[in-house]
Amino acid sequence: MVAHLTMILLIYFLAAMAVHAMHQRHLSRPESEGFEQILLIPSNQAGRIEGIVRELCRELLYRGKSFRLTVVADRTEAETITIIEKLMQRQGMETSYLPAVPADIERVAQTDHTFRLIDLRESEQ
Template sequence: MVAHLTMILLIYFLAAMAVHAMHQRHLSRPAPEGYEQIMLIPSNQEQRIEGIVRALCRELFYRGKSFTLTVVADRTEAETIRIIEKLMHRQGIELSYLSAVPSDLVQGTSTGNRAVRLIDLRDPKQ
């Protein structure tokens, strides 16, 4: 009987320590930095795109940023877009699509209050 009570107390103690550790981890996360607009030009990167998108989501989640993802692609990159759609659907994030990069981003101007990050995966030789 004493062994059972000791085991129950040990389990409660370990559970309380786990909750305390998770709470401390939550408090040590950096403060949220706001909102970011991501524009991604994938350019037929089927082999690498999943790792790139996962790393991007992980980085933004850790920094506490909410974000939207806009894919700039044409119909020839259907497989790459399908992979991105699958990943974003799992994250619960909607995608938007453009057929070309807006001219204000090419010139380097900002769009209002939103931070826009352009990720260009095209081959620089093109």
């Protein structure tokens, strides 16, 4: 009888500790920061793109931001695009595409802070 009561008390104690830990984790999360537009230029990064997109989604979802991903890629990057599409579908999100990099994108990205530019072209060099 005493063993059963001790087991019940132990279970209640562990459950209370779990609830307390989850509550502390919830309090430590930053406030929701709204919406962010992401412009991604993958440039044939099929080997690395999954980790990059997963980390981006994890960061934005942790911060409570909703976001829209626009991928700038041509038809030669079909494998990279397929990977991105699968990852975004798992998140329940759609991806939009641009067929070519706009000529003044770097200048606009520096002056206009309404979107974040992730340019992976430089890592190939």
